[in-house]
Amino acid sequence: MDIAFVSQIVVSGLILAVIYALVAVGFTLFVGVFNVLNFSHGDVLMFGAFAGFTAFLPLAGLGVTSPFLQLVLVTIASVTCTIALGLIVARFFILPLKGAPLLNTLLITLMLATVIREGVRLFYPRGSNPKSFPALLPTDFVSIGAINVRVDTIMLIFAGLAIIVATGALIERTRFGLAIRAVAQDEETARCMGVNYRLVVLGAFALGSGLAACAAMINGLYYNEVNYSMGLMLAIIGFCSAIIGGLGNIAGAILGAFIFAGLQIVGSLFMPFSSAYSDVFAFAVILVLIALKPTGLIGERVSERV
Amino acid sequence: MSDGNAIGRTLTVSGVFAGYDAADVLHDVNLTVEPGGVTCLLGANGSGKTTLIRAILGLTRPRAGEIRFGESDLTTLPTHRIVGAGIAIIPEGRKVFPRCSVEENLRLGAYEIADRAEIRRRMEVVYDRFPRLRERRGQLAGTMSGGEQAMVSIGRGLMKAPELLIVDEPSLGLAPNLVEENFETIAGIAKQGVTVFLVEQNVHQTLAIARRGYLLQQGRVVESGDAKSLAASDAFQQAYFGAGH
Numbered sequence: 216m217d218i219a220f221v222s223q224i225v226v227s228g229l230i231l232a233v234i235y236a237l238v239a240v241g242f243t244l245f246v247g248v249f250n251v252l253n254f255s256h257g258d259v260l261m262f263g264a265f266a267g268f269t270a271f272l273p274l275a276g277l278g279v280t281s282p283f284l285q286l287v288l289v290t291i292a293s294v295t296c297t298i299a300l301g302l303i304v305a306r307f308f309i310l311p312l313k314g315a316p317l318l319n320t321l322l323i324t325l326m327l328a329t330v331i332r333e334g335v336r337l338f339y340p341r342g343s344n345p346k347s348f349p350a351l352l353p354t355d356f357v358s359i360g361a362i363n364v365r366v367d368t369i370m371l372i373f374a375g376l377a378i379i380v381a382t383g384a385l386i387e388r389t390r391f392g393l394a395i396r397a398v399a400q401d402e403e404t405a406r407c408m409g410v411n412y413r414l415v416v417l418g419a420f421a422l423g424s425g426l427a428a429c430a431a432m433i434n435g436l437y438y439n440e441v442n443y444s445m446g447l448m449l450a451i452i453g454f455c456s457a458i459i460g461g462l463g464n465i466a467g468a469i470l471g472a473f474i475f476a477g478l479q480i481v482g483s484l485f486m487p488f489s490s491a492y493s494d495v496f497a498f499a500v501i502l503v504l505i506a507l508k509p510t511g512l513i514g515e516r517v518s519e520r521v
Numbered sequence: 522m523s524d525g526n527a528i529g530r531t532l533t534v535s536g537v538f539a540g541y542d543a544a545d546v547l548h549d550v551n552l553t554v555e556p557g558g559v560t561c562l563l564g565a566n567g568s569g570k571t572t573l574i575r576a577i578l579g580l581t582r583p584r585a586g587e588i589r590f591g592e593s594d595l596t597t598l599p600t601h602r603i604v605g606a607g608i609a610i611i612p613e614g615r616k617v618f619p620r621c622s623v624e625e626n627l628r629l630g631a632y633e634i635a636d637r638a639e640i641r642r643r644m645e646v647v648y649d650r651f652p653r654l655r656e657r658r659g660q661l662a663g664t665m666s667g668g669e670q671a672m673v674s675i676g677r678g679l680m681k682a683p684e685l686l687i688v689d690e691p692s693l694g695l696a697p698n699l700v701e702e703n704f705e706t707i708a709g710i711a712k713q714g715v716t717v718f719l720v721e722q723n724v725h726q727t728l729a730i731a732r733r734g735y736l737l738q739q740g741r742v743v744e745s746g747d748a749k750s751l752a753a754s755d756a757f758q759q760a761y762f763g764a765g766h
Contacts, residue, residue, distance in 0.1 A: 396620065397618050406580070408630060409605055411601045
């Protein structure tokens, strides 16, 4: 294997890791504040990708031709629509199910996922066809030694990492983050401290959905394609990442995402028949990991004292 | 009943029925916590003490009746608004946030306060009361001993600078020497002008620091009065020492 080929795969693995991490953090946030496995998350992401794509279409006609300005507007549209949809999901389908059996909330998020996915497929013009997402970042190559990498790829990786770091800081350093962590540990006591529970749940859904929009943008800009079923696989992988990291744990979700992407790389490098089996390999290893470490890789380090 | 210098609002519980699912736990509970000193709520396990606290805090909605704090009606307010009205709770079992540091736990106590200087000032007051917490400000509360967690929980309650402090079963699960210390702390807080509503099973130590109290039995207030007359009442003697003497 030559170095150029390996570096190519490592770079695409990093892109995947960043996308997965952004999705996984959402899953883990929702479990933290509401103890809900929100399977509509992937399709909220897909909705964000379509919102960004739709916002792009009229821009050239409106005289907005600068790729940078286009990127800013497309991102704003995607993030705004995704947050709005996430808030609708939280306010009308999740919060009313407070106290309901877990299976009911699970079922509702699965049905929501189907409604959003099929809604886009049926009602978006030619919704079942893949759409070509515009390349709004510079696509020229830079050479580092023998390695050639596209500029937009590097920008996307760094943008994704920056968003992940900023999210970590938000959770660890701000009052809102403290409220999310408090609710995740003990909802009733958090309320007794003066935390507005409903607001924190809505805020966490807004944050998680906004991160999904970022994942959708990175995904669209990297692969230059969006389609109505893209959310499904991303949701499964994001969910897996959150589980192997230990559900409810932000750092664990990020670690899980990098592990999953790493496994896919290893799979495509060393498995026969190239990359076709990388997902099979990655999921198989995840199965083993979960069997060995059922509570996740970052377990509870703190035991509750009586 | 008033302390002479005690100013503040009275917590009034009137005609409260509350419970879970189909069954009422509280039946027509009436009581008042007047400003100043310690008012206690005594009663055996299962007498409804916890349900009453939950009703006051809005965690379990009363089916009937009214809960007021001074002029404000708490009955239908969400919990975060109730504690925003000047009431703080030191919950049963301490309930520190185990994966938050001591400092973050204290910060959560004054959650509704945005002014950093004010938070800092209140934290210093708590640290002066519990120097051990200052030493351990960065430690995760879940890794601390039971006694230290009790300090975190009390300190967190004081961070609200409350007018009324509700203390729920503070001695539950603590070693005897720590129980003693805990009661001294609570009495000290009351002396500084915070009204304390103390819920306890530990009768003697409670009556020693309380001025006034209520005895709850099977969800009903069966006796009330100042601490001395409460201890001497038939209902109290029966509840704690059995009938027939």
